[in-house]
Amino acid sequence: MELHERDERRAAAEAVLDDLASAGVVGVVLPWVDTSGITRMKSVPLARLPSAAQWGAGMSPVFDGFLVDDSIVAGTHAGSAIGDLRLHPDLSGLRVLAAQDGWAWAPVDRYTQDGAPHVQCSRSLLRRLVGELAEEGLSVRAAIEVEWALGEGAGPAGSDPRTFRPALAGPAYGMTRHIEVSDYARDLLEALDAQGVAVDQFHPEYAAGQLEVSVGAQDPVAAADTSLLVRTTIQAVSIAHGLRASFSPKVTADGVGNGGHVHLSLWRGTENLMNGGPGTFGLTEDGEGFTAGLLAHLPALLAVGCPSVASYLRLVPSHWAGAYAVWGLENREAAVRFVTGPSGNRQAAANVEVKCVDGAANPYLLLAGLLAAGQAGLRAGCVLPDPVAIDPGTLTEEGRREAGIVALPTSLEEAVTAFERDDVLLTAFGPEVATTIAEVRRGEITLFEGTSPEELTAAVRWRY
Structure with a gap:
């Protein structure tokens, strides 16, 4: 400097x-x-x-x-x-x-x-990759959904850290749950608005006590910043209401976990390359190449997008977590869900949602990995396989094999191994960051070796 x-x-x-x-x-x-x-x-x-x-x-x-x-x-x-x-x-x-x-x-x-920029600074890494796309006349708009589980008790003194008591009793996505959280949600939305965060949606989610907020798309660095700010605000509002917020990928061993879904669209100037082309669902050639790159590198990307041992308790079939390396139109069981948006607004709204990642991820590392994968697919002119229009988990193993459907890694060790074999991500991150990612992940694997799902979820519940 x-x-x-x-x-x-x-x-x-x-x-x-x-x-x-x-x-x-x-x-x-x-x-x-x-x-x-x-x-x-x-x-x-x-x-x-x-x-x-x-x-x-x-x-x-x-x-x-x-x-x-x-x-x-x-x-x-x-x-x-x-x-x-x-x-x-x-x-x-x-x-x-x-x-x-x-x-x-x-x-x-x-x-x-x-x-000099610190070689391990993930924010600087993401900015560099954004700059590389800009040199090719391209930009990406990104947004990270935030899911969290709201529990009783404002801190270790107010609740047993080994337990989780949901602060909301209403049904999933239900109006009852929204009424229960009405004052809390009002304070949260007011705080986010005062801080300049453009909220698109707020709603109760599926799991016990679970809520979600979606924000507007921004450039990737700003999107990662906003993710941090949103979570900080949620934690502060929760504590002010005598509650606790957990962004952990798995809050209880038998419950649905918290995702951290990422929405991405590729642009050239004012043209959204996820729409208006001759490809499937209106993808342009560049939009298809970018999306194909995401799909191809998903197994390795899980080392940054699902970075906890607990992440793999969430990443299971038929839970809308995207446990298979497939893509599809509005398919919530696909790891990459293609979203066209409503007719008449597709030029602005078309995007892909990466569903298999969760709330334990460093958002700067995650977005950096997604940009590197998408850019590699774009440069190589990669094409997408046929979209999948069903829940792959409903097929037999033989049926999935015949359809070319492959499961994503089912453990952090599998994801790290895939990461260490992925030249695109290793090159994009550089040896210092890539080596540290692998060493820290294996450190967590050792830390929780032999731990039951119940012990694991309790150990990480209030860490995120």
Whole structure:
């Protein structure tokens, strides 16, 4: 980072101090997401924001090797206590937190002491891949759905962490459940709106106590930032109502888990390449190549999209989780669901939804992997197999084999093995990030070896 850029960052921070102070802000949260998908943070008093913007706030690089339980993998490129990094807030994402009085929030990029982007910074990685697509005249619009389970008790002192008592008793998708959560949902929607988050939909979901919010599409970096901000806001509003929110991929061993579905559309200028072409369901050639790339690399992508041992308790057939590497029109059992949107609005609305990923994922790593896979399919001119219009889980093994339907990995070990064999993702992430992903995943595998589903879900329930 050049000195003039540092000076510009400081000036930008100084320019917003008065407005932030007038809003009652006394401190600014600086969050980032580690390899395990846990949001870590530091904060600075408001008066120190210009210094943080110019020189960064210090944080150890050891967190790249953290596991979900806060133990540390001493890996090849991560997990050392030696060294320091600088957290530089991106003021374009600065928001006053409506559900945390006195606080503002700004996503960060991680730099070395010498001012170079940290090689393990997932946000910088995603920005680089967005830039590579831009060099080809392409852009991607992305949105991440957020599902969570709402439980009773505001914290460890208010509830037994080994249990989950759903805060809502109404039926799945039911009006009764919405009435139960009406005041809570009002406060949440008001807070998100005050923070500039464009909410498309809010509704009760299937599992006990489960809710979902969908947001508008943005560029991928902003979409990942928004995912963090939405989850932070949900946690704050939940605590204010004496409740707890879990984004874990599996909250109870016998329940339906929380997904983190990603919607993607590929654009060239103002043209949505997922619509208006001669291909199946109106896909253009480029849109098909991008989607085929996603589908082809899904087994390896699960190492970043389903990063927990608990993820594979969720990723099972006939649960709308997308357990098979297939695509289809509005098929909620397909790992890649094609969405045309309503007639008359398809140029704006057509997109693909990646359903097999969950709430444990680092959204920057996940979107980076999806862009790399889609770009590889686009460059290679890949074509899609025939779409699947049924639940693959209803077929026999022989029927799936005859149809060319393959199951996605059923364990984290299988996903990591696929990841380590995927040259596209290894090249896109680079050796440091790729090696750390594999080492952290295997660290979690060892951590939970021999653990029952009940013990596993209890262990990770309140970590995400």
